[in-house]
Amino acid sequence: MSTSALTASAMSLSRNEAGKRFCHTEDAGALEELRAEVIGTLKSDQWERPWHIYDLDVMPPVDITHLVERGLMTPAFSEEAGEARGFAVYGNNQASLEINGLDHFNLIGFREGDQLESLWSLLSVLDDRLEAVVSYAFDPRWGYLTAYPGKAGTGLRAYATLHVPALMLTGKLAATALELVGHGLGIAPLWGGAGGVVQISNIARQTGPESDIVAEVENMSRAITEKERSVRKMLMREHPVQARDQIGRALGVAQHAWMMTFQEAVNLISAGQVGLEQGLVEAPGLAAESAFSLMSRLQPAHIVIDHMEVKTDCLDSPEIGEIRARVMREVFAGSSVR
Amino acid sequence: MFAEESPDWNLDLGGSADCELCGEEPATMHLLRVVDGTVSHTHLCAHCAEGMAEQTEGLALVLAVPSVLRRLSKKSSGDREATAGAASASREESFCGVCGTTLSDLRESGMVGCANCYGVFADHLEATVSRGAEPIEHLGKVPLRGPESDSLRHEMMRLERMLRELVAHERFEEAAGVRDRLADLGQRLDGAEA
Numbered sequence: 001m002s003t004s005a006l007t008a009s010a011m012s013l014s015r016n017e018a019g020k021r022f023c024h025t026e027d028a029g030a031l032e033e034l035r036a037e038v039i040g041t042l043k044s045d046q047w048e049r050p051w052h053i054y055d056l057d058v059m060p061p062v063d064i065t066h067l068v069e070r071g072l073m074t075p076a077f078s079e080e081a082g083e084a085r086g087f088a089v090y091g092n093n094q095a096s097l098e099i100n101g102l103d104h105f106n107l108i109g110f111r112e113g114d115q116l117e118s119l120w121s122l123l124s125v126l127d128d129r130l131e132a133v134v135s136y137a138f139d140p141r142w143g144y145l146t147a148y149p150g151k152a153g154t155g156l157r158a159y160a161t162l163h164v165p166a167l168m169l170t171g172k173l174a175a176t177a178l179e180l181v182g183h184g185l186g187i188a189p190l191w192g193g194a195g196g197v198v199q200i201s202n203i204a205r206q207t208g209p210e211s212d213i214v215a216e217v218e219n220m221s222r223a224i225t226e227k228e229r230s231v232r233k234m235l236m237r238e239h240p241v242q243a244r245d246q247i248g249r250a251l252g253v254a255q256h257a258w259m260m261t262f263q264e265a266v267n268l269i270s271a272g273q274v275g276l277e278q279g280l281v282e283a284p285g286l287a288a289e290s291a292f293s294l295m296s297r298l299q300p301a302h303i304v305i306d307h308m309e310v311k312t313d314c315l316d317s318p319e320i321g322e323i324r325a326r327v328m329r330e331v332f333a334g335s336s337v338r
Numbered sequence: 339m340f341a342e343e344s345p346d347w348n349l350d351l352g353g354s355a356d357c358e359l360c361g362e363e364p365a366t367m368h369l370l371r372v373v374d375g376t377v378s379h380t381h382l383c384a385h386c387a388e389g390m391a392e393q394t395e396g397l398a399l400v401l402a403v404p405s406v407l408r409r410l411s412k413k414s415s416g417d418r419e420a421t422a423g424a425a426s427a428s429r430e431e432s433f434c435g436v437c438g439t440t441l442s443d444l445r446e447s448g449m450v451g452c453a454n455c456y457g458v459f460a461d462h463l464e465a466t467v468s469r470g471a472e473p474i475e476h477l478g479k480v481p482l483r484g485p486e487s488d489s490l491r492h493e494m495m496r497l498e499r500m501l502r503e504l505v506a507h508e509r510f511e512e513a514a515g516v517r518d519r520l521a522d523l524g525q526r527l528d529g530a531e532a
Contacts, residue, residue, distance in 0.1 A: 010340060020452075022450065022451055024451065071339040075340060110339065138481050141475065143478060147450065149448075152467075181366070
C-alpha cells in the first residue's frame with residue numbers, strides 16, 4: 001500500500017515535422033502522408049516492444065474514454081476532430097503517441113507512483129527512434145517548435161498527481177498554488193478536485209534541460225507532500241472527533257450505498273485512505289491496493305469495460321453507478337474505525 | 339491521466355487581462371471556487387487571489403495563468419501594441435508566406451501556423467513570450483539529425499552563457515579557455531555553413 005501523497009506521474013513531449021505546416025494550417029493530404037509514414041515506422045521491428053495501432057475513426061467512444069482514463073490519451077486529443085489523426089500505444093501501455101493533434105506528434109507516458117525520471121528516460125529514447133523518420137522542427141534559440149510559441153522549447157510537460165485532501169479542506173492549497181507560480185508550475189484539479197486529487201505541472205515556457213524540469217516538478221511535489229502530511233497530523237491532533245466522524249461516515253456510506261457517482265466514490269476512498277494512513281481505520285480491502293488504482297478503476301469507461309457484458313456507449317447509464325457502489329461495498333467490507 | 343485544464347492555459351482567453359477585483363494589477367491568477375457544488379471562475383492578481391482564496395468556504399483552487407501566456411491573449415497584446423503607435427500599424431500587415439498566418443491570427447489564437455512563423459513574427463514573439471525572462475536559450479535536448487550548424491550554434495550559446503557567468507565571477511583564466519573554445523566553434527560553424 002502506498003502511503004505517499006504522490007500518486008502518479010505523467011509526461012508529454014510535443015514535436016513537429018520540419019517540412020510541414022502545423023496541423024491547423026496543413027492540408028489534409030500532407031497530414032495523411034505524415035501519419036502513414038509514421039504508422040509504417042511504428043509497425044517496423046526497430047522498436048524494443050511493439051506498437052499497437054488504433055483506428056480512431058471506428059473506435060467506440062467508450063474505448064476512447066477508456067484510453068483517456070488510463071492516461072494514455074490527453075482529454076484534448078480525444079475531443080479534437082482534426083484531419084488524419086492517428087494513435088498508437090507502445091508495449092504494455094508504457095507510452096503512447098498522438099499523431100496530428102495540436103502538434104504533429106505528442107509522446108505520452110503515464111505511471112503510478114513517483115516515476116517522472118523513468119518516464120523521461122523512456123520518452124527520450126522513443127523520441128530519438130521517431131526522429132529516424134521525422135526531421136523535427138527545431139531552432140537553436142527557441143528549441144523544438146510548437147503550434148503554441150509559449151510551449152516551444154523542450155516540448156516537455158511533466159505532471160505529478162497528488163492526493164492532498166487536508167490541504168484542500170483547510171484552504172491551504174491556494175497558498176501552495178501561489179508558491180508554485182514562482183517556480184513556473186501550475187496546479188489543476190483532477191476529476192473536478194474530488195477527493196483532494198490534484199495535478200501539478202510545468203506551465204511556463206522552460207528552455208531546459210529536461211532533467212531540471214523533471215527535478216523541479218519532483219521537488220515541489222515532495223514539498224507539497226510534506227505539507228499535506230503535517231496538515232493531516234494537525235487536523236488529527238486538533239480535531240480528533242471531527243476527523244473520526246468524517247472518516248467513519250465515509251466508511252458507512254461506502255459499505256451501504258447502492259448507487260454512487262464517480263466523484264462521490266473518490267471522496268469516500270480519499271477519506272478512507274487518510275484514515276488508513278493515520279492508523280484510524282481497519283480496511284483490509286482498501287489496504288490491498290493503492291487508493292489511486294481503486295479510484296482509477298471506478299471511472300465510467302473502466303466500469304463499462306471491466307464489468308458490463310453489454311458495453312454501453314452511454315457513460316451516464318445508471319447501471320454504472322450501481323456497479324460502482326457494488327465494487328465499493330466489496331472493497332470496504334469489514335472496514336471499521338478503530 | 340491528465341487534468342482537464344482551464345481554457346486560460348490554452349491561451350483562449352475570454353477573461354479580463356486586469357484583476358477583476360482591484361482592476362489595477364494584471365490578472366495572473368485564475369481562482370476556481372466550488373461552493374456547494376457551484377463552480378465560479380475569477381481572474382485576479384496574485385494579491386487579490388490570495389485574499390479571496392482565504393475567505394472562500396468550501397473548495398478553492400488558485401490556478402496559475404502564466405503571465406507569459408496571458409500576454410499572448412488578444413486583449414492584452416492588442417492593448418499593449420495599440421500604444422506602440424506607428425510601429426504596431428506596420429507589423430499588423432506582416433504575414434507568413436508559407437502558411438498564410440497573419441499577425442492578427444496570431445494575436446487571435448495565440449498559435450503560429452508553421453516553423454517559418456517563428457522568423458516572420460520574431461519581434462512579436464520575443465516581445466510577448468520571452469518578456470521578463472532571461473534571453474531565450476534552448477538548453478535542452480537537440481535533434482540528433484539536425485544539421486551540424488544547429489548543434490554548433492547550440493553549443494556556442496551554452497558556452498556564451500558560461501562565459502558570462504565566469505566573467506561575472508571574475509574567473510578570468512577559465513573564461514579565456516571558454517573564449518578560445520568559442521572561437522574554434524565559430525570557425526567550424528563558418529565552415530559548416532559554407
